[in-house]
Amino acid sequence: MSLSENFFAGVDVGSLAAKAVILKDGEIFATGLLKSGVNSVESGLSALNLALDAAGLKKEDLTYIVGTGYGRVSAPYANKAVTEITCHAKGANYLHPTVRTIIDMGGQDCKAIRIDENGAVVDFAMNDKCAAGTGRFLEVMAEVFKVKLEDLGAIALSATDTVPMSSTCTVFAESETISLIARGEKPENILNGIHHSIANRIAGLFSRVGITSDVFFSGGVAKNSGMKSAIEQTLKVTIVRPEIDPQLIGALGAAVLARSFAKKEGLLAA
Amino acid sequence: MGKHLFRYSENNKERFLESDNITFNDGSVVTPEEIWHYLTVEGPEKYPGSFEVNLYQGNRNSRDETLPTSLKTHYLGLTFCDRMEKAKDRGKSIAFIQGGQAVDPYTAADTIALRPGLVNQWNRDRVHGNDINKEFLRRKELKEKAFHDMSFEACQTGGYEHIQAGNLRVDVIAPFTVLRCSDVSYGVEAHRHGPNKNVKLLNVDYPLRHQADKPWAIEYFAQNLRKLVGTLDEVTGRTTTEEDLLASIKLHNEGRRLGTELSELWWSTDVPPTNSADRASLVGLGNLDNHGDVRASLSVLKEAKKFIAERVKNGVKGHAVPDNPKRIFILGSCVGINTARSEDSGAIVVGKDDQWSHCSTLVEEEGDPFYNLAKYTLEYPYEQSIEKRAQWTIEQIKKSRADGVIFIHNWGCNTQAAVARPILDVIKREIGIPTYIQERDLHGLQHEQEQNRVNAFIEML
Numbered sequence: 001m002s003l004s005e006n007f008f009a010g011v012d013v014g015s016l017a018a019k020a021v022i023l024k025d026g027e028i029f030a031t032g033l034l035k036s037g038v039n040s041v042e043s044g045l046s047a048l049n050l051a052l053d054a055a056g057l058k059k060e061d062l063t064y065i066v067g068t069g070y071g072r073v074s075a076p077y078a079n080k081a082v083t084e085i086t087c088h089a090k091g092a093n094y095l096h097p098t099v100r101t102i103i104d105m106g107g108q109d110c111k112a113i114r115i116d117e118n119g120a121v122v123d124f125a126m127n128d129k130c131a132a133g134t135g136r137f138l139e140v141m142a143e144v145f146k147v148k149l150e151d152l153g154a155i156a157l158s159a160t161d162t163v164p165m166s167s168t169c170t171v172f173a174e175s176e177t178i179s180l181i182a183r184g185e186k187p188e189n190i191l192n193g194i195h196h197s198i199a200n201r202i203a204g205l206f207s208r209v210g211i212t213s214d215v216f217f218s219g220g221v222a223k224n225s226g227m228k229s230a231i232e233q234t235l236k237v238t239i240v241r242p243e244i245d246p247q248l249i250g251a252l253g254a255a256v257l258a259r260s261f262a263k264k265e266g267l268l269a270a
Numbered sequence: 271m272g273k274h275l276f277r278y279s280e281n282n283k284e285r286f287l288e289s290d291n292i293t294f295n296d297g298s299v300v301t302p303e304e305i306w307h308y309l310t311v312e313g314p315e316k317y318p319g320s321f322e323v324n325l326y327q328g329n330r331n332s333r334d335e336t337l338p339t340s341l342k343t344h345y346l347g348l349t350f351c352d353r354m355e356k357a358k359d360r361g362k363s364i365a366f367i368q369g370g371q372a373v374d375p376y377t378a379a380d381t382i383a384l385r386p387g388l389v390n391q392w393n394r395d396r397v398h399g400n401d402i403n404k405e406f407l408r409r410k411e412l413k414e415k416a417f418h419d420m421s422f423e424a425c426q427t428g429g430y431e432h433i434q435a436g437n438l439r440v441d442v443i444a445p446f447t448v449l450r451c452s453d454v455s456y457g458v459e460a461h462r463h464g465p466n467k468n469v470k471l472l473n474v475d476y477p478l479r480h481q482a483d484k485p486w487a488i489e490y491f492a493q494n495l496r497k498l499v500g501t502l503d504e505v506t507g508r509t510t511t512e513e514d515l516l517a518s519i520k521l522h523n524e525g526r527r528l529g530t531e532l533s534e535l536w537w538s539t540d541v542p543p544t545n546s547a548d549r550a551s552l553v554g555l556g557n558l559d560n561h562g563d564v565r566a567s568l569s570v571l572k573e574a575k576k577f578i579a580e581r582v583k584n585g586v587k588g589h590a591v592p593d594n595p596k597r598i599f600i601l602g603s604c605v606g607i608n609t610a611r612s613e614d615s616g617a618i619v620v621g622k623d624d625q626w627s628h629c630s631t632l633v634e635e636e637g638d639p640f641y642n643l644a645k646y647t648l649e650y651p652y653e654q655s656i657e658k659r660a661q662w663t664i665e666q667i668k669k670s671r672a673d674g675v676i677f678i679h680n681w682g683c684n685t686q687a688a689v690a691r692p693i694l695d696v697i698k699r700e701i702g703i704p705t706y707i708q709e710r711d712l713h714g715l716q717h718e719q720e721q722n723r724v725n726a727f728i729e730m731l
């Protein structure tokens with residue numbers, strides 16, 4: 001490794017997954033992603049070590065680390081902690097500077113974020129006190145239908161009808177789904193209804209913050225093509241999806257911020 | 271594992287001992303020596319939770335110990351439960367009030383006015399030796415009972431629960447029934463249908479639809495205030511005269527004037543002279559209703575103004591205030607953010623609207639005191655139409671030079687939930703500063719979700 005090389009890491013410990021991204025100067029160099037456990041320090045470190053191994057680096061090689069996600073409050077390995085809202089904004093801006101609106105759907109929350117040309121947050125809204133419309137909600141639904149989480153979207157896209165869902169509570173929606181199945185509704189139509197009810201929740205968040213193109217979709221749920229389609233129909237927008245795993249956007253933004261903090265603090269190698 | 275408690279440092283004792291006594295309504299006095307002993311010996315034993323170094327209290331090992339009035343408000347808070355119980359033993363009457371009232375009539379009628387916040391304080395401190403977790407478990411237990419007795423939607427339920435259980439020795443329940451809190455009616459109905467019929471209930475009827483400019487509305491409300499004082503007199507057996515009420519108004523105006531001056535002093539400088547919590551507790555003294563003793567509040571307030579003026583003059587920054595903090599104004603009833611954690615994230619709370627609305631307005635001192643008090647109450651800026659309330663709020667935001675506004679409402683607080691968005695829309699339209707609405711879960715201990723959003727808002731600023 002040359003002395004003039006600078007490596008920056010972002011570590012995002014969420015409720016379902018821990019993610020890490022390492023930037024070499026300004027470029028994505030390595031990533032790490034795993035399921036998070038109850039110990040957020042260990043989860044964050046494991047994700048970071050995964051990325052370090054992929055990069056062939058040691059922790060000491062990193063110039064600056066930023067922690068984000070719910071695990072950021074206990075991230076002794078990080079130089080600084082920043083909320084994931086700011087990090088998703090920076091990550092999206094890094095990949096697509098024309099993005100002005102972000103939909104982030106993670107394990108336990110969903111966010112509507114508006115940003116400016118520099119990736120700074122202009123306004124945001126998040127789901128309140130309820131996990132409907134999040135990754136965990138979809139996980140529960142996948143369990144009900146005994147299908148893989150990653151197949152949910154494709155099944156919903158094959159629907160011929162949309163079955164309305166009245167419950168927004170994850171637990172009550174599960175029992176409502178079971179009764180809809182018992183009533184003879186087709187699984188794909190129920191799933192289509194579920195995706196649309198989540199899209200409506202997202203639309204509610206945007207009624208607060210507004211939408212400006214380009215619109216970017218991040219977080220684990222962004223991998224779900226049925227969700228993308230339902231949101232596009234509901235919000236009447238075209239969504240830009242990241243070229244990298246959408247779960248990594250928060251960690252990527254944290255790494256981008258690590259670079260700028262290091263620069264500000266005069267820590268960059270010459 | 272034992273909980274870590276912070277201790278007031280002996281290094282500041284000498285300066286503290288040079289400060290003023292606190293004088294109470296009954297003429298009794300506590301000296302700084304007695305207060306120091308209480309805060310360093312008796313208090314930590316009785317109320318370890320209040321001294322616990324805990325994330326909920328910002329994980330701070332110390333408070334603003336060189337500001338003697340900060341310690342004195344801590345003392346008044348910790349001693350409230352004991353003082354109220356002793357006063358009751360001596361025959362003092364107590365009224366449970368709700369709905370954003372000025373307490374001038376209660377002072378005139380020699381009655382302790384107990385707001386829901388004070389009930390919470392009383393309930394916390396009537397059991398000794400609890401740490402924060404134990405204390406929250408107690409509170410949670412009561413809350414769950416209230417969900418069934420009243421409503422899952424109701425916010426301030428503790429007062430009614432304690433009165434029904436016979437724990438809280440209140441003589442009168444006197445809420446303003448249609449002012450500010452939509453959940454007052456849950457409590458009133460629960461009381462009407464509850465087993466304890468021994469406590470009088472008087473609904474003070476506040477004319478709706480913003481009619482402060484209508485003489486009939488003022489007169490109607492003045493009649494309600496006369497009825498209120500009459501009911502308090504039935505309990506105390508004394509006769510409260512117009513002169514008594516006038517004297518009370520003058521006393522409370524002195525508090526309101528001092529509270530306003532203190533706040534303006536605080537706002538006048540770029541270097542915040544106290545942290546958010548101290549600012550709130552000192553400016554909050556202005557309504558003289560936070561500690562169950564009007565004269566004690568006034569005596570600490572007078573001294574606080576002197577200390578803040580000194581700090582402003584010398585450019586002294588309050589304890590734990592970050593450099594160049596982002597200035598946040600908080601809107602909403604019975605709410606606030608975790609100020610210590612927000613300061614750690616680079617912000618400071620520079621104001622809050624609800625109690626400030628009372629403090630920043632004075633009652634006319636000439637003429638019929640009931641009419642004047644009614645007029646003043648109907649003119650509370652906080653209770654006006656959305657547009658008027660927003661305009662008043664904008665004035666306060668400008669005075670405080672806030673960078674952003676957070677409107678918080680409790681889940682179930684329908685009045686504030688309904689007005690939050692349109693008020694923030696007016697603020698955005700007129701002055702264009704960032705705003706955020708936070709709906710709060712009731713009585714959660716960690717508030718991690720909320721803090722995450724607050725921190726994101728601070729980063730956005």
